[in-house]
Amino acid sequence: MQSSPVAGNRSHPLRAAVVGLGLIGGSLLRALAAGGHDVTGFDADPRTRELARAAGHRVADSVTDAVRGAEVTALAVPLQFLPQVLPQLAGHDGLVTDVTSVKGPVRELAAAHGLRRFVGGHPMAGKETSGFAASDPDLFSGCAWVLCLEPETDLGDWLALARLYTELGARVVPVTAVEHDTAVAQISHVPHLFAAALAGQLAGHPLAAALAAGSFRDGTRVAATRAELIAAMCGGNVDAVRGELRSLIGVLREMSDLLDSDDPVTALVPALRTAGDLRRSWPATPGEAEELTASVGSLLELGRSGGWVTAVHDGEVLAMRPGSDRKAS
Template sequence: MKVAVIGLGLIGGSLLRALAAHGHHVTGFDLAPQTRQAATALARAADVPQFADPSIRPIGIKGAWHVAGTVPAAVEDADVVVLAVPLPALPGVRAELAGFPGLITDVTSVKGPVRDLMAGDRFVGGHPMAGKESSGFLDSDPHLFDDCAWVLCLEPGTTDLADWHTLARLYTSIGARVVPATADDHDRAVARISHVPHLLAAALSNLLDGNPLAGALAAGSFRDGSRVAATRAELIAAMCGGNAPAVRDVLDDVLAELTGYGTVLRSDNPVAGLTPLLRRPGELRRAWPAAAVVPAEVDLDLDALLALGRAGGWVTRAEDRLFGLRPETDRNGS
């Protein structure tokens, strides 16, 4: 398949490399000349057996991807265009795609605003649940999407199922697990498991300010809880601000829960008070991710696919029928 990737940061760069590694014809573009130069240099070096970075060796033959100098040049003859730029940059890139007849998708972490922006285009929203606290093409990794959950949006009455199927085939071909969801379902879910956790990590990291002793003592719990605060502030702000309504709702719930803990800590017996409150969160965390899954097989049908996604299931192979897995606890799954 001929794919154009617009934006070669961590996600776009990793996708460029992963698609090339799996035999797709890929062209990339990035606004920054230094990024285009780095991507071009890496393409030329990809066939050197003893290249310094061992992760590059399996990329494939020399010239497995190309880097264009403009958006129009990158998308020429492409079957699929992947927009891998930040949410605020999407309107400008969309304007450069005027007249492009092929399928367009994206990788942004908020789906409702992108769905609205791309109304009228041949578009299917997407979001790979993969990343690092670092960013940029030099941090890209062709294995970033191995077994990652990749949301592909299905909007009743607007999504073309054939286009959705095309992308499901493409992303499962690089090892991702495709999760069907509406944009609104996606945005509510990622507010819980991505956007609010970024804000909590930022608040936790602020506890280091002016306290070098705390920094010296911080270990695993602090490291794991604060890791994503190292993400660029502009990226965190874009995803949380772009999903503000859902993030506000979830943040209010979390603040109410933390306030409840604070109330118990002011009681006469905080240990006895906290213990029952902490049992359910412990059970939920120990049960994640679902250890027991069962095979799922569904038709290319909007309702069936959305039911699979809402049950916590995903697609691993997209043929005439779609094959995947769902949690065993979902007794009503298809």
């Protein structure tokens, strides 16, 4: 295992920086502060900086000032703004991570800008509202937080972040950037596009809008997310999103074909029953806790099996895998 200045027991609060104070960055700033860490924030928007200061947080007036001396820096800016932020980290010796919803392009940017120590990350947490005013220090409690393990990743740095985020209440999931981008296209990015298509059914149909209830509300909730955010995450993950969107369209076409059968009710039942069983069995119940060898191979195998890290202490990794005792009904 490679060493890290922030690995091992934390004998003092970490010096941390959060660049970008929207929903995720603002929540991380607040969560780190609540956890006793010495954290400084920065946001390009002066009004956001003032909001964070008014909430009692230390906020710098530049990226350079925010990250000076930081042991851990979290980049919480949209993908399209990372090329403007990364040059300001030139020569920075601290551990850098991010919270961007697509990981392949961020990995490439980090390499292109010569970041010395970088671990890609993505907390699977959010709301349909945005901005620092919507931030919540408890946002990450119980959420899955992806931390990427690549050939160039320093394992000590990875473990340090895993420990930090599990202390915030998150379940840390180790995967590669490619695996992450495919998975989030399936369960986040394409669902946002599908929700937008469903919400579009309201246009010019006032009766439908008057009758819409629970199924419409639940199926379209994320369509209320800012359009720029949805476009950025889907456009930044275009290859995976295109492939998964075409796959979903294929499934819908199959359902359309079932409706054309002589007995559409009977024809639809098997597909709908399978989908129902899958939904009722999600989320998976936790299985038995286990102690895991801290190696890239064992950690990636854990993530690929749907498992997660629950705690890290002195290099000891405690993990959980999905249980198999839940019965579909």
